[in-house]
Structure formats: C-alpha cells, structure tokens
Amino acid sequence: MKLDLFNTTAFRLSVAYTLLITFAVAGTLVGAYKLTERLIDDELDLIIDTEVKSLEEKYARSGVAGVTDEINLRIESWGRIGGVYMIADANFERIAGNLTSWPFDGMPGEPWPQFDITTIEPGRRAVHPVRAAVRALPGGDLLLVGTDISQGRRFAEKFRLATLWGIGLSALAAALAGFWFSYRLARRVDEVTRTCQRIMAGDLSSRLPLAGVNDEFDSLATSVNGVLDRLEDQAGTLRATFDSTAHDLRAPLHRLRTRMDALLLRSPPLEPAVHESIESALREVDQLQRTLATLLQIALAESGAPLAAAGTVDVSELAAELVELFEPVAGERGVQLACRPEPQALVQGNRQLLAQLLTNLIENGIKYVPAGGNIEVAVRRLAGSVRLVVSDDGPGIAARDRARAAQPFARFAPGKQEGSGLGLSLVAAIARLHRGRLELESNHPGLRVVVELPA
Amino acid sequence: MHVLLIEDDTEAARFLVKGLRESGYSVDHAADGREGLFRATEGQFDLVVTDRMLPHIDGLAIIELMRRKGLTTPVLVLSALGSVDDRVKGLKAGGDDYLTKPFAFAELLARIEALLRRRSSAPQATRLQVEDLEFDLLARRVTRGGREIELTARELKLLEFLMRRAGQVVTRTMLLEGVWDLHFDPQSNLIDVHISRLRQAIDRGSDHPLIHTVRGSGYVLRTDS
Numbered sequence: 001m002k003l004d005l006f007n008t009t010a011f012r013l014s015v016a017y018t019l020l021i022t023f024a025v026a027g028t029l030v031g032a033y034k035l036t037e038r039l040i041d042d043e044l045d046l047i048i049d050t051e052v053k054s055l056e057e058k059y060a061r062s063g064v065a066g067v068t069d070e071i072n073l074r075i076e077s078w079g080r081i082g083g084v085y086m087i088a089d090a091n092f093e094r095i096a097g098n099l100t101s102w103p104f105d106g107m108p109g110e111p112w113p114q115f116d117i118t119t120i121e122p123g124r125r126a127v128h129p130v131r132a133a134v135r136a137l138p139g140g141d142l143l144l145v146g147t148d149i150s151q152g153r154r155f156a157e158k159f160r161l162a163t164l165w166g167i168g169l170s171a172l173a174a175a176l177a178g179f180w181f182s183y184r185l186a187r188r189v190d191e192v193t194r195t196c197q198r199i200m201a202g203d204l205s206s207r208l209p210l211a212g213v214n215d216e217f218d219s220l221a222t223s224v225n226g227v228l229d230r231l232e233d234q235a236g237t238l239r240a241t242f243d244s245t246a247h248d249l250r251a252p253l254h255r256l257r258t259r260m261d262a263l264l265l266r267s268p269p270l271e272p273a274v275h276e277s278i279e280s281a282l283r284e285v286d287q288l289q290r291t292l293a294t295l296l297q298i299a300l301a302e303s304g305a306p307l308a309a310a311g312t313v314d315v316s317e318l319a320a321e322l323v324e325l326f327e328p329v330a331g332e333r334g335v336q337l338a339c340r341p342e343p344q345a346l347v348q349g350n351r352q353l354l355a356q357l358l359t360n361l362i363e364n365g366i367k368y369v370p371a372g373g374n375i376e377v378a379v380r381r382l383a384g385s386v387r388l389v390v391s392d393d394g395p396g397i398a399a400r401d402r403a404r405a406a407q408p409f410a411r412f413a414p415g416k417q418e419g420s421g422l423g424l425s426l427v428a429a430i431a432r433l434h435r436g437r438l439e440l441e442s443n444h445p446g447l448r449v450v451v452e453l454p455a
Numbered sequence: 456m457h458v459l460l461i462e463d464d465t466e467a468a469r470f471l472v473k474g475l476r477e478s479g480y481s482v483d484h485a486a487d488g489r490e491g492l493f494r495a496t497e498g499q500f501d502l503v504v505t506d507r508m509l510p511h512i513d514g515l516a517i518i519e520l521m522r523r524k525g526l527t528t529p530v531l532v533l534s535a536l537g538s539v540d541d542r543v544k545g546l547k548a549g550g551d552d553y554l555t556k557p558f559a560f561a562e563l564l565a566r567i568e569a570l571l572r573r574r575s576s577a578p579q580a581t582r583l584q585v586e587d588l589e590f591d592l593l594a595r596r597v598t599r600g601g602r603e604i605e606l607t608a609r610e611l612k613l614l615e616f617l618m619r620r621a622g623q624v625v626t627r628t629m630l631l632e633g634v635w636d637l638h639f640d641p642q643s644n645l646i647d648v649h650i651s652r653l654r655q656a657i658d659r660g661s662d663h664p665l666i667h668t669v670r671g672s673g674y675v676l677r678t679d680s
Contacts, residue, residue: 243536246538247508250535250555250556250557251464251467251535251556253556253557254464254467254535254556254557254558255464255466256557257558257559258466258467258470258560259470261470261559261560261561262470262473262560264671265474265477265560279671285557286557289557290640290642293555296538297538300538321635324607324609325635325637325649326643326645328648328649329643329644329645329648332648350539351636352539352637352638352639355637355639359637359639359641363641363643366643
C-alpha cells in the first residue's frame with residue numbers, strides 16, 4: 001500500500017490550521033492597515049479643520065480681502081507643504097488660491113471630498129490626490145482648504161503591499177510547516193500500519209521501529225511492541241501446548257496401534273474372526289487419530305497463530321484437481337460432481353490447508369447428496385478476493401441450523417453418524433486462518449457454501 | 456539392508472525393531488538423540504529412521520548435523536507432530552520423508568522400501584516397461600502388448616508412479632502425496648476408485664493382471680507369477 005498523504009487526518013488537520021493561521025494573520029494585518037489609514041485621514045482632517053477655522057475667523061474679521069491675503073501669504077511663504085487653498089464666489093469663480101478652477105461640479109456632497117490636481121513642477125507634470133473641506137462663508141463665498149495626500153497614499157500603498165506579502169508568506173510558511181508535519185506524522189503512522197499488516201500476515205516477530213526521540217509515537221510504539229511481545233509469547237506457549245498435547249495423545253495412540261499391528265503380523269496367524277475384529281478396532285484408532293488431528297488443527301487455527309508455509313495458490317487449479325480426484329467416488333454414488341473454475345484465482349495461502357478445506361466441502365456434499373444429485377464447485381475472481389462456492393441440490397441445512405453448522409460436532413442429517421462432525425468447523429477455521437470468511441446459504445434446494453478468500 | 460532406528464519410546468521401538476527384522480532388515484536401535492547422532496554419523500547405514508522429539512538432541516538437529524557432515528543417507532522422520540508446517544520443517548531440515556504417528560507398520564515398511572529403492576533407481580529414464588506394459592514418458596503414450604491405452608493426464612501420472620516403483624508396495628497415502636500432492640487423509644476410499652479405473656484400463660482382457668492389491672497396505676504393480 002502506498003502512502004496516501006492527502007488522505008490522512010494529519011494532512012486535513014494541517015490544511016485546516018493553515019487556513020486558520022492565514023485568516024488570523026490576514027485579519028490582524030488588514031485591521032492594522034485600516035486603522036492606520038483612518039488615523040492618517042483623521043490627522044489630515046484635523047489639520048484641514050484647524051485651517052478652515054482660522055480662515056473663517058479671518059473672514060469674519062476682514063472679509064474676502066483678508067482671506068485672500070492670508071491665502072496668498074500661506075501659498076507663497078510659510079504655508080505648509082502640500083496645502084491647497086481656494087476662495088471662490090457663489091458662482092464657483094476663483095477669487096484667489098493655488099487652484100486654477102473650482103475642482104468640483106457645484107458643491108460637493110460629502111464632508112471630505114477628494115479630487116486630483118495636476119501640478120506643474122520643474123521639468124514634470126504630476127497628478128496629486130487631494131483631500132479637502134469646503135465651507136460656504138456667510139457672504140455667499142466658498143472656501144476650500146485641502147491637502148495633498150499623495151504621501152499618505154504612498155505610505156498606505158506600501159502598507160497594503162506589506163500586508164499582502166505578510167499574509168501570503170505566513171500562509172506559505174503555515175502550509176509548508178503543515179505539509180512537513182503531516183508528512184512526518186503520516187509516515188510514522190504508515191510504519192505502524194505496515195508493521196501491523198506484516199504481523200497480520202503471520203510475521204509475529206515484527207516490531208515497530210523507534211525514532212529514539214522519546215515522543216508520543218515512541219511511547220505508542222513501545223506499548224504496541226509490548227503487546228506484540230506478549231502475543232508472540234502467547235502464540236509460542238499455545239504452540240508448545242498444542243505440540244505437547246499432540247505428542248501426549250498421539251504417543252499412546254501410536255503404542256496402541258503398534259501393539260495391534262504386532263498382533264496382526266504374528267505367526268502363527270490369529271483366528272480370522274479375531275483378525276477381523278482387530279482390523280476393525282484399528283480403523284477406529286485411525287478415525288480417532290484423524291479426529292484428534294482435525295481438532296488440533298482447528299484449535300491451532302483459532303488460536304490466531306500465523307499461517308504456516310504460505311505461498312501463492314491457484315484456487316481454481318486446486319479445485320479442478322480435487323474435483324478430478326473426487327469425481328470417480330461421487331460417480332460411484334450416483335452424484336454428479338462438476339467444476340467451474342475461473343483461471344488464475346490466486347490467493348496467498350497454504351495449499352495443503354486449502355486442499356483440506358475443499359476436500360471437506362466436497363466430501364460433505366458426496367456424503368449428504370442422494371444419488372442423482374449434483375455438486376458444483378465454482379471459483380470466481382473478484383476485486384481483491386477469490387470466491388469459492390460449493391453448492392449442491394441435496395437436503396441442505398435448515399435456516400435455523402446454519403449458524404451453528406460450522407461449530408464443532410454439529411450434525412443435522414438424522415441417521416448419518418459417519419465422519420467426525422468437524423468437517424465444517426475445520427473449513428471455517430481454515431477460512432479464518434486465511435483471513436477469509438465462510439457463509440452457508442440455501443441453494444433452493446440444497447446447500448451453498450461460500451468461502452471468500454482475500455487475494 | 457542396515458537400518459538405524461532412533462526412537463525413545465521403548466515399547467514402540469521394540470515392536471518396530473522386531474517388525475523390521477522380520478521383514479529382512481538388520482536394525483540398530485538408539486534410544487536417545489545423543490546416541491542416535493553418534494551412531495548415525497559413525498556407522499554405515501542404508502537408512503535412518505528417527506523420531507522427531509528425542510531426549511538430548513532433537514531429531515531434526517540430528518538430520519541437519521548429518522547433512523552438514525556430507526552424509527546423504529536417506530532419513531525418514533517419525534513424528535507425533537502432524538501439522539502442515541511440522542512436515543515442511545522436517546523435510547527442510549534434510550529429511551527425505553515424514554510419517555505422522557500413529558501409523559500402520561505396513562505404511563512404514565512401504566516408505567522404507569521406497570526410500571531405499573529411490574537411491575538405486577534411474578530417474579532419467581525415458582521409457583518404463585513392466586512385462587508387456589510400456590510407458591513412453593516423452594510422448595506420454597502407454598501401450599499394453601502393442602495396443603495403445605487411452606489414459607487421462609492424472610491416470611498417466613498414477614501409472615508412472617506405480618511403474619517407477621514396480622514390484623514395490625505403494626500405500627494409499629504415498630499415492631495421495633506422490634500423485635496428488637495431498638498430505639492429509641481424506642475420509643473417502645478415493646485411491647481405491649482411481650486404482651480400479653486404472654486397473655480396468657490396463658488389465659482388462661489380460662490374463663496377466665499387473666496391478667495387485669496388497670491387503671492391509673496398498674497396491675503393487677508387478678509381473679504376477
């Protein structure tokens with residue numbers, strides 16, 4: 001499995017944080033920008049307001065002529081830089097000032113109108129924005145006081161650029177940090193995932209790597225490794241228990257069989273009747289041995305011990321071989337055994353165990369399907385798995401019994417007492433060992449056993 | 456033929472030694488792993504039969520040490536451990552065959568015979584012949600008395616297995632392992648049915664049947680007297 005960074009929680013989280021940081025930085029900087037702009041405007045307005053007031057006072061004292069003198073004085077000598085003045089009559093005709101004509105179309109509507117002026121400076125023409133205040137004087141004349149705001153504008157422009165850069169850079173930094181962080185996080189989680197997959201595939205000796213930085217991942221890895229140590233230990237103990245159980249039960253069975261074998265080979269030979277009954281007892285011993293072997297196999301599979309001796313198995317090929325093997329026996333009982341394999345149905349598994357699974361299903365069919373019936377073994381490739389279906393048109397298993405059919409020693413067909421009653425349990429155990437699943441369904445009529453194995 | 460039996464279960468060993476001697480083998484018995492290893496590496500044996508779980512030295516370790524010393528003596532492993540990977544481990548360690556306890560003595564005998572014969576047989580033969588039954592291994596053609604016999608691929612494999620071991624008893628489990636590569640015992644009388652089909656094809660209408668049933672053991676393909 002490839003590391004899919006964009007699909008990780010860490011990545012989504014870092015995207016969210018990047019957006020959050022970007023919004024926060026943008027909010028702060030835009031706020032500061034707006035506030036600064038306001039402050040600059042307010043200060044200019046205060047200056048203009050003061051001048052308007054002093055000129056209004058001058059007008060009150062000495063009329064239009066006084067204001068004209070004052071304006072000319074300010075323009076020519078000691079006025080502030082960037083000052084714009086004008087006094088005009090009621091028809092907006094210029095009386096005095098450093099503007100050539102009334103810049104508005106009539107009286108401006110807003111309290112702080114803005115307009116552009118073109119100044120003639122040595123060697124060049126420049127356009128300057130101006131912010132102004134206009135007052136109607138008591139005599140019907142109009143007074144305009146403004147100021148060149150191009151410097152403030154330039155400052156605001158720079159501020160705006162700086163703000164945008166700030167937002168952009170902090171977003172970029174947050175995104176890079178987020179990407180790096182989520183990549184690192186995803187990689188470490190991915191390591192855990194891979195190790196767990198290896199362990200599930202049966203390698204109980206795998207351990208999570210430690211970065212050696214004592215972070216939360218190291219402590220998680222240490223804990224998981226601890227769990228794995230215990231699991232491995234338990235699997236080992238279980239394995240040893242199974243081995244010694246197998247040994248302790250098989251050894252006396254072996255001695256028993258050996259003794260009986262010795263009787264059969266004795267010379268002079270035994271009476272035929274005795275010989276016969278010993279042979280029949282031997283068959284019972286063999287059945288006992290088979291049941292024991294099956295039980296141990298089920299127990300081992302259920303213990304969660306990893307799959308041994310696994311390789312690539314073509315289920316179709318195996319099914320075809322087993323159908324071919326069983327076909328004559330089925331034929332003898334008047335049962336049609338057919339196979340519908342889809343080629344290249346490959347799974348990772350143990351050939352012997354999968355053969356045992358198929359054998360049990362086919363043998364069950366042959367055992368329960370009456371003469372004239374049919375058994376079909378079908379293998380299909382699905383996306384990511386292989387589906388094995390063994391279906392028959394025999395008596396089937398009643399719906400209420402199907403759930404426990406795969407439990408050990410469950411028998412349903414009355415009168416049929418041959419076999420160990422472990423067949424389906426072993427099938428279930430082998431399926432589970434291959435991380436597959438087993439399902440029993442009605443075949444309308446008959447039984448349909450579906451085994452799905454991951455490819 | 457000189458056989459070394461390494462087995463710590465004294466009662467089972469006593470019977471096996473007796474049975475093998477009665478079958479014409481000369482048998483040495485070692486009762487634990489250490490003695491077994493010593494005898495196996497020092498003595499001149501045609502075959503070693505060893506239990507897997509032994510005191511002192513494990514049966515698989517004995518085989519590994521034997522192989523490391525360059526000894527190619529065939530080894531048959533007896534074991535009360537019968538799971539699939541136990542078998543695989545046994546064969547990986549250098550064992551030539553693996554038999555799970557409990558087993559029938561006849562099974563053991565047949566396998567010992569097979570291992571001993573395997574050494575002397577020529578596997579690169581391209582033609583097998585028993586009496587008037589001929590098997591052209593390259594063309595996969597079988598004739599009996601010049602008459603061609605139609606067989607399926609599996610029947611050919613079964614017949615080849617029997618003909619390569621002509622005159623030698625072959626058990627049902629040996630057939631399942633050798634012809635079908637199945638290492639467990641199905642409940643059904645599968646092999647009997649397949650043999651009877653093959654027998655029909657080979658021996659039908661002949662005065663000299665070649666495939667014979669050996670009661671309590673299995674089958675043998677041989678010229679009957």
